[in-house]
Amino acid sequence: MASERQFPRNPRLSRRSLLGGAAAAAGAATLTATGSGTASAATTRQADVAIVGAGLAGLTAARDLVAAGKSVVVLEARDRVGGRVVGLDLANGGVTEGGGEFIGPTQDRIKALADSLGVQTFTTYNTGDNLLYKDGKKTPYATDGILGAVPPIDAAGLANAAIVQATLDDLAKQIPVDAPWTAAKADEWDRQTFETWLRANAVVPSAKFLFDVACTSIFSAEPRELSFLFVLFYIAAAGNSSNPGTLERLTETANGAQELRFVGGSQLVPIKLAATLGDRVVLSAPVRTIARSGGGYVVTADGVTVTARKVVVAVPPPIAARITYDPVLPASRDQLTQRLPMASVGKAIAIYDTPFWRADGLNGQVVSDTGVISSTFDNSPPDASYGALMGFIEADEARKLDAASEAEVRAAVLKDYARYFGEKAASPTSFVLQRWNNEPYTRGGPVSIAAPGVLTQYGPALRAPVGGIHWAGTETSTHWMGFMDGAVRSGERVAKEVLTVL
Numbered sequence: 001m002a003s004e005r006q007f008p009r010n011p012r013l014s015r016r017s018l019l020g021g022a023a024a025a026a027g028a029a030t031l032t033a034t035g036s037g038t039a040s041a042a043t044t045r046q047a048d049v050a051i052v053g054a055g056l057a058g059l060t061a062a063r064d065l066v067a068a069g070k071s072v073v074v075l076e077a078r079d080r081v082g083g084r085v086v087g088l089d090l091a092n093g094g095v096t097e098g099g100g101e102f103i104g105p106t107q108d109r110i111k112a113l114a115d116s117l118g119v120q121t122f123t124t125y126n127t128g129d130n131l132l133y134k135d136g137k138k139t140p141y142a143t144d145g146i147l148g149a150v151p152p153i154d155a156a157g158l159a160n161a162a163i164v165q166a167t168l169d170d171l172a173k174q175i176p177v178d179a180p181w182t183a184a185k186a187d188e189w190d191r192q193t194f195e196t197w198l199r200a201n202a203v204v205p206s207a208k209f210l211f212d213v214a215c216t217s218i219f220s221a222e223p224r225e226l227s228f229l230f231v232l233f234y235i236a237a238a239g240n241s242s243n244p245g246t247l248e249r250l251t252e253t254a255n256g257a258q259e260l261r262f263v264g265g266s267q268l269v270p271i272k273l274a275a276t277l278g279d280r281v282v283l284s285a286p287v288r289t290i291a292r293s294g295g296g297y298v299v300t301a302d303g304v305t306v307t308a309r310k311v312v313v314a315v316p317p318p319i320a321a322r323i324t325y326d327p328v329l330p331a332s333r334d335q336l337t338q339r340l341p342m343a344s345v346g347k348a349i350a351i352y353d354t355p356f357w358r359a360d361g362l363n364g365q366v367v368s369d370t371g372v373i374s375s376t377f378d379n380s381p382p383d384a385s386y387g388a389l390m391g392f393i394e395a396d397e398a399r400k401l402d403a404a405s406e407a408e409v410r411a412a413v414l415k416d417y418a419r420y421f422g423e424k425a426a427s428p429t430s431f432v433l434q435r436w437n438n439e440p441y442t443r444g445g446p447v448s449i450a451a452p453g454v455l456t457q458y459g460p461a462l463r464a465p466v467g468g469i470h471w472a473g474t475e476t477s478t479h480w481m482g483f484m485d486g487a488v489r490s491g492e493r494v495a496k497e498v499l500t501v502l
């Protein structure tokens, strides 16, 4: 049985290995290895609200409930906070992001949270040309064209792509983000995949290629895996209450979701947030059972049992399905969680003495039709004291590598990096890999996805509380679902929801 660890209110002892390098970089939250931070195997706690999951959603919910004077215990399965947001330690003493990393315009809630915690942002490196690698040919292209960063495909493909993009944005405007299943054409859109729709609309092969790459980059899923209604919802959700979502905001670096990064790494946000909650956050405590008892609930985790009036489950839907509920959940809720699988993603980051591609006039961003990595970013720190190339391993390419050794993945990734940036890229000083498909308590990423028929049949069960059990997590958000911002919004929403019934 895993031992329970807690955040002390006045943290003193730094345990870098538990929290990732971001913790030490911040000198922020810390854990005790022994003494007051370690509880015996059979701790019992009582709280107004038990929260399952110390990702951004669960921690934000805890912050708001505590601010409203309620007692909470946050139970986290891992030995760190942040969930899909994690800092990876580098051999050179730096830290890089293994999961959620970028933020951009209209992602107001994650920005406000980071600001409140003193975590600063910097602009993602975007100076110089992008690279298109297609049909064995490398073509640099500007990021500041009239239409933004448009890959140099043939004129017919560009014209077709422009129409497809405008159509997607127009259709997305017809989606109510709080209930996409009520859109007038929801049934029609939810009985086809994005692939089916693209084949009928992105009829020029080079245009289809661009949308295929955009799809794997946004969802880490192939177009054939996604309901068209789900894709339109995701576009509609890429905005806020005063700015409707657009596809461009999802895909762009400047003025888009990849515009900014966090100084010291994104995991600083959940780490600092958890520090404000002190010993209310219990680590290494995977929740196994949520059972109704009297007027409340008994939440049983490894090493700790919490008795609470209400429960917030802030984990991805398919992972929430692995908890035992007593009494069993309504069929609609259980079947929903059986039908929202995690997409497939990994991140590979190669470290170099310098970001040498910058001297070649490149910004480190690639769009490619070849290899295991079809999109990359310059993940170097703000002072460029070393170079970092980050690539996503997505969808079919991720699944192909699930059983590969780390050495095999590294070799495949570096082959791609050398193809894009030259032979220097084949010899990094170090290399880190985060394979989300293999991670317990996430099993994929960046987000749960919906195939045809899921939203229209089961959508209302996404947020509907079941008795005193309330649901949070980025997958429940009406704006920026799938992103850190959506996670924070969901935590804020669920806290309000619980406060109305406490």
Ligand SMILES: Cc1cc2nc3c(=O)[nH]c(=O)nc-3n(C[C@H](O)[C@H](O)[C@H](O)COP(=O)(O)OP(=O)(O)OC[C@H]3O[C@@H](n4cnc5c(N)ncnc54)[C@H](O)[C@@H]3O)c2cc1C
Pocket (backbone or CB within 6 Å): 052, 053, 054, 055, 056, 057, 058, 075, 076, 077, 078, 081, 082, 083, 084, 085, 098, 099, 100, 101, 102, 103, 285, 286, 287, 288, 314, 315, 316, 319, 320, 323, 345, 346, 347, 436, 441, 442, 444, 445, 446, 447, 472, 473, 474, 475, 482, 483, 484, 485, 486, 487
């Ligand atoms: C590779 C990758 C890249 C991404 N890039 C970006 C990006 O650039 N920008 C962006 O905004 N977003 C990005 N995201 C998405 C973003 O990270 C997530 O949307 C967000 O972090 C989700 O937060 P959450 O709190 O909803 O869920 P999670 O972070 O998944 O938190 C859930 C928590 O619950 C815990 N848990 C699970 N089961 C149990 C249990 N039984 N008992 C107790 N605890 C449990 C987990 O360990 C986890 O800590 C990316 C994600 C990935 C994987």
